[in-house]
Amino acid sequence: MSERSLILVVDDEPALLRAMSPSLVAAGYAVQTAETGAAAIAAVASQGVDAVVLDLGLPDMDGKAVIDRVREWSQVPILVLTARDAIEEKIDALDRGADDYVAKPFAMPELLARLRVALRHAERRHLGGGGVLEAQDLTVDFATRRVFLMGEEISLTPREYDLMRTLARHAGQIVTYKQILSAVWGANPPQDNQFVRVLIGQLRQKVEKDPSSPRLILTETRLGYRLNA
Amino acid sequence: MIRRIKTWRWFEAVEIALSLVFVLAAAAAADLLLRQNAIVNPAPVFLIAVLLAASLFGVRAAIVSALSAFFLFNFFLVEPRYAFRLASPDDYLGLLLFLAVALITGYFAGQAHDQARRSQDRAQILGALFEAGSTMAASASPEEIARAAARAGVRLAGVGVCVMARPPGGPWSGDTPLALLARDGAEAAAPPLAARDLDHLTSALAQGWSGWRLEGAEGPLGALLVARPARAGDPETARMLGVLAQLTATALERAALQGEVSQARLQAESDRLRAALLNSVSHDFRTPLSGILAAATSLVQDGESFDPATRRDLAQTIQADAERLGRYTRNLLDMTRLEGGAVRARLDWIDVAEALGAVASQARRLHPGVEIVVTPPAQPWLVRADDMLLEQALLNYVENAAEWAGDGGRLQLSAAPVDGGLGLMVDDDGPGVGPDDIDHVFEKHYRGGDPAARRLGPGLGLSIVRGFAEAMGARAIAESPSPVSGGARFSLVFPETAVEQTP
Numbered sequence: 048m049s050e051r052s053l054i055l056v057v058d059d060e061p062a063l064l065r066a067m068s069p070s071l072v073a074a075g076y077a078v079q080t081a082e083t084g085a086a087a088i089a090a091v092a093s094q095g096v097d098a099v100v101l102d103l104g105l106p107d108m109d110g111k112a113v114i115d116r117v118r119e120w121s122q123v124p125i126l127v128l129t130a131r132d133a134i135e136e137k138i139d140a141l142d143r144g145a146d147d148y149v150a151k152p153f154a155m156p157e158l159l160a161r162l163r164v165a166l167r168h169a170e171r172r173h174l175g176g177g178g179v180l181e182a183q184d185l186t187v188d189f190a191t192r193r194v195f196l197m198g199e200e201i202s203l204t205p206r207e208y209d210l211m212r213t214l215a216r217h218a219g220q221i222v223t224y225k226q227i228l229s230a231v232w233g234a235n236p237p238q239d240n241q242f243v244r245v246l247i248g249q250l251r252q253k254v255e256k257d258p259s260s261p262r263l264i265l266t267e268t269r270l271g272y273r274l275n276a
Numbered sequence: 277m278i279r280r281i282k283t284w285r286w287f288e289a290v291e292i293a294l295s296l297v298f299v300l301a302a303a304a305a306a307d308l309l310l311r312q313n314a315i316v317n318p319a320p321v322f323l324i325a326v327l328l329a330a331s332l333f334g335v336r337a338a339i340v341s342a343l344s345a346f347f348l349f350n351f352f353l354v355e356p357r358y359a360f361r362l363a364s365p366d367d368y369l370g371l372l373l374f375l376a377v378a379l380i381t382g383y384f385a386g387q388a389h390d391q392a393r394r395s396q397d398r399a400q401i402l403g404a405l406f407e408a409g410s411t412m413a414a415s416a417s418p419e420e421i422a423r424a425a426a427r428a429g430v431r432l433a434g435v436g437v438c439v440m441a442r443p444p445g446g447p448w449s450g451d452t453p454l455a456l457l458a459r460d461g462a463e464a465a466a467p468p469l470a471a472r473d474l475d476h477l478t479s480a481l482a483q484g485w486s487g488w489r490l491e492g493a494e495g496p497l498g499a500l501l502v503a504r505p506a507r508a509g510d511p512e513t514a515r516m517l518g519v520l521a522q523l524t525a526t527a528l529e530r531a532a533l534q535g536e537v538s539q540a541r542l543q544a545e546s547d548r549l550r551a552a553l554l555n556s557v558s559h560d561f562r563t564p565l566s567g568i569l570a571a572a573t574s575l576v577q578d579g580e581s582f583d584p585a586t587r588r589d590l591a592q593t594i595q596a597d598a599e600r601l602g603r604y605t606r607n608l609l610d611m612t613r614l615e616g617g618a619v620r621a622r623l624d625w626i627d628v629a630e631a632l633g634a635v636a637s638q639a640r641r642l643h644p645g646v647e648i649v650v651t652p653p654a655q656p657w658l659v660r661a662d663d664m665l666l667e668q669a670l671l672n673y674v675e676n677a678a679e680w681a682g683d684g685g686r687l688q689l690s691a692a693p694v695d696g697g698l699g700l701m702v703d704d705d706g707p708g709v710g711p712d713d714i715d716h717v718f719e720k721h722y723r724g725g726d727p728a729a730r731r732l733g734p735g736l737g738l739s740i741v742r743g744f745a746e747a748m749g750a751r752a753i754a755e756s757p758s759p760v761s762g763g764a765r766f767s768l769v770f771p772e773t774a775v776e777q778t779p
Binding site: 132247257259266 | 598602606609610613624625627629630632633634636637650651652653663664667
């Protein structure tokens, strides 16, 4: 990267901001902080922010409202910080367009890893579609709709491929049940997560070395799945 | 033959018509026999028809056939024929005698028949009541009780029936019945019934329904409403509908009481838990906090004078104790939710293999020093469980086992049929659990006799497993030694009713 990516960290806890900043800077990012939702929206609007780390519990407005406002005009990656057991809040934030989440309390390496993935994803999107994704032994060629495992092509049904592609497009990031349902089943997707679970099971049989101990397609219980890249 | 209640009136008309046919047939036969001079007196032929009608169709048919036989006899067969006049006073006497005999024999034969029919009806009514009663006795749900009452009501009255009652714990909503059954499944609208109208049911009466109050110990609970026109007009049916209403009221009250009792039990349990939690906070949170505070203050005070290895060591102490504190907090939150009754299992069919795989991948991340092996289940099992609770329960097992097994230890996750259902198991190769402790491991703050166990922190993890298991209708079980590894086996056992195999 020629230029340092600018990360906006939105949290109303100064101690946490102080603790996070040095490590973000050490990882090669420029850091800007905001303590309110309004300040965060203003910062995204006025400066070339490359990614947002957003705490959902802000003093002035609901963090999810910040996602809504930002998504009105910007595709900047948003990483939300949530409480561990706030499962519905996580689903809600992800469905509103957050890219990923990190549960509080978190360790810095975890946050940095998620941030890296989100920035990479944004960059890929910026470069346009097509291309090839490689994750562990898996290769997905988007242009030809072909999938390889250790160089060997594997045959997938159209649905399995659509699922593989959706996961691969967001490699390293969580993809919710809802996102999978609409990506694979189209405009009027069924409302039952069981469809997704069954399809994931089929896909794992084909791409995992040991389907009972998946290392490639990870389950995010109740939320969705994540391609481990 | 079992007559169905709904065809009652139609049947009666047919019966009368058939009786008349019998008499006409008798007249024709008598005419024929008279012409051939086979008989002199046709009266017995008519009597046969009357007796036949009486014994088949009852008293009413008997009287109708006796009277019609009397007229036909007179009109067609007695001289002068085809007129209601008689030739001699003797004929009068004979004819009147015939009428008397026909009426009397017909009446008695018919009564015997009616008696039989009434017993049959009563048996049916009692059957309907008995069935409703046993369904109600087995049920704690007001909706189910109401449905059973409505079903029996339809069988008794032969018309649409609806049951209005106060929903459990809720306010009276007089326009949505708990159960509404129309005869033959036809649509029917229930009459709205205001709470203040429960005493007299006038609004229902005005809308063409008959009503029986469901009398509770503390005033009316609701009403059993029966559409008119009904057999409810018949006093016997009305009495039986009254009995049904009483039965329903009793069942509804019992269901409500049952709900209250389990509420009270929950309250007592939650008080006990609260006391234990307070204990946990005061004792177990201070230990890691002390470590954090000591390490952090030495770094602030003398950080510059320490060599890098010492600084790193202190920072790692802070990290380890903070992580421990994080785990305690999570456990405490889980326990608080459990004790507050806030844990509501969201049950769904969960693929066991997928759940074990998800737990294993999380466990590997949390305990990189421990080897974690998943043995895939032999069958594609599904269990009825809450995905989050199941995952957390298994992770708590893993956490407990990993702490005992230590770095370099080995855990095994598997699933197999066990006594009473399907077991999801975590086996470790740690030191195992002593026979004195094995029965207590799921108790709150139980750490066993080993003083070294104190450093493992509050014994909440396994109690949470038990709480989550119970919330899902499963059981938490500990065995030591494990049948497969040297250490202990902890399992969640789902009952057979909550287990399925994918096709």
